[in-house]
Amino acid sequence: MIPFLDLKKINDRYTDEISAAIRRVMDSGWYILGNEAKSFEKEYAVYIGTSHAVGCGNGLDALTLILKAYMQLGVMNIGDEIIVPANTYIASILSVSANGLVPVPVEPCADTLQIDAEKIEAAITPRTKGVMIVHLYGQCAYSDRIADICRRYNLKLIEDNAQAHGCLYGGRRTGSLGDAAAHSFYPGKNLGALGDGGAVTTDDSRLADMVRCLANYGSSEKYIFRYKGMNSRLDEMQAAVLRAKLPGLDRDNNIRRHIASLYLQGIDHPSITLPTVRDFDSHVFHIFPILCEDRDSLMRHLRDNGVATLIHYPIAPHRQAAYREWDRLSLPVTEHIHSCELSLPISPVLTDEETEKIIGIINNWVTSTPKKPPKNPRKSPKTTCKKD
Ligand SMILES: *Cc1c(COP(=O)(O)O)cnc(C)c1O
Numbered sequence: 001m002i003p004f005l006d007l008k009k010i011n012d013r014y015t016d017e018i019s020a021a022i023r024r025v026m027d028s029g030w031y032i033l034g035n036e037a038k039s040f041e042k043e044y045a046v047y048i049g050t051s052h053a054v055g056c057g058n059g060l061d062a063l064t065l066i067l068k069a070y071m072q073l074g075v076m077n078i079g080d081e082i083i084v085p086a087n088t089y090i091a092s093i094l095s096v097s098a099n100g101l102v103p104v105p106v107e108p109c110a111d112t113l114q115i116d117a118e119k120i121e122a123a124i125t126p127r128t129k130g131v132m133i134v135h136l137y138g139q140c141a142y143s144d145r146i147a148d149i150c151r152r153y154n155l156k157l158i159e160d161n162a163q164a165h166g167c168l169y170g171g172r173r174t175g176s177l178g179d180a181a182a183h184s185f186y187p188g189k190n191l192g193a194l195g196d197g198g199a200v201t202t203d204d205s206r207l208a209d210m211v212r213c214l215a216n217y218g219s220s221e222k223y224i225f226r227y228k229g230m231n232s233r234l235d236e237m238q239a240a241v242l243r244a245k246l247p248g249l250d251r252d253n254n255i256r257r258h259i260a261s262l263y264l265q266g267i268d269h270p271s272i273t274l275p276t277v278r279d280f281d282s283h284v285f286h287i288f289p290i291l292c293e294d295r296d297s298l299m300r301h302l303r304d305n306g307v308a309t310l311i312h313y314p315i316a317p318h319r320q321a322a323y324r325e326w327d328r329l330s331l332p333v334t335e336h337i338h339s340c341e342l343s344l345p346i347s348p349v350l351t352d353e354e355t356e357k358i359i360g361i362i363n364n365w366v367t368s369t370p371k372k373p374p375k376n377p378r379k380s381p382k383t384t385c386k387k388d
Contacts, residue, residue: 021240052208055234059184063095069210135164138286168282252348266359
């Protein structure tokens with residue numbers, strides 16, 4: 001069986017570095033807010049290209065802390081609107097709701113699967129205070145067009161970089177393109193810890209200070225609490241592990257790109273749409289998403305032939321019980337993606353042989369008996385994006 005993601009194998013390549021890192025923390029006797037976290041923050045800020053990185057507990061907290069800090073700084077207030085991609089992992093949206101802000105979902109482009117810049121402007125109201133872009137699947141969602149819209153309407157541009165560590169835009173890293181960015185080091189991400197972890201990156205010193213304070217109970221001075229904060233810190237153990245793995249991130253992303261190139265060249269099936277890649281060399285392929293109307297049958301075919309796949313994501317956020325207030329929203333591009341998306345295995349430890357085997361299995365797939373057209377055929381959305 002080819003697993004979807006072999007985390008043990010991924011981390012085993014760093015055994016010596018990780019063991020030494022854990023030993024260092026053991027020997028230091030210091031487990032929270034110590035030298036490892038401080039050093040990782042410095043190293044990660046250099047890597048991303050921002051003046052600040054602030055460690056925190058996980059990616060959701062990183063997003064939540066950015067918005068909470070903007071509220072504390074008076075930039076945003078309860079009831080203000082934040083534009084979010086309709087097609088994302090729900091954490092992006094939860095961070096907005098958690099702060100009493102109002103998430104406004106905007107459809108993606110049907111080809112790149114990234115938020116549609118053209119639809120962002122149409123969703124802006126006098127209450128809009130920010131735009132959250134998500135570099136979904138490891139591809140850059142940022143464009144000069146989006147930055148320009150944010151400038152013209154005086155909106156904060158927040159990046160959810162949970163899936164795109166190492167991704168580039170014009171030579172700059174995602175996570176350094178907007179006003180602030182959130183990163184997740186969940187074990188399955190391109191840069192993954194051995195547990196939960198996250199970070200906020202920004203060039204804004206006031207924002208960085210506020211995030212750091214809010215993540216530590218609203219305190220910058222022991223037992224003095226200026227704000228109603230939370231407890232969300234990157235612990236020393238995870239910081240040390242991340243320091244051990246960060247130097248290998250670019251190499252690991254290169255392997256992901258190599259596998260993606262094999263898929264892009266090798267998969268040839270009339271029922272399968274390969275991902276639209278805007279800039280191959282900057283994409284970090286956290287996920288390799290293909291689109292297929294007969295997705296469930298293809299998934300079964302791959303499973304029967306020993307290949308595990310996943311769906312990112314089976315149910316759109318506006319169709320989740322958590323957002324039942326959005327039940328009546330019609331977001332056809334998002335719904336179409338969610339009904340067709342299938343993620344193929346991709347990771348720094350997937351071999352060329354395994355990749356070729358997967359390609360062969362896909363190309364040999366015989367589509368099950370052609371489905372009768374539905375009674376009320378819904379037009380499949382054709383919206384694609386102009387290149388900005
Ligand atoms: C993983 C992920 C998150 C959340 O990160 P956690 O560390 O699991 O809290 C947020 N946004 C996106 C797009 C993600 O993929």
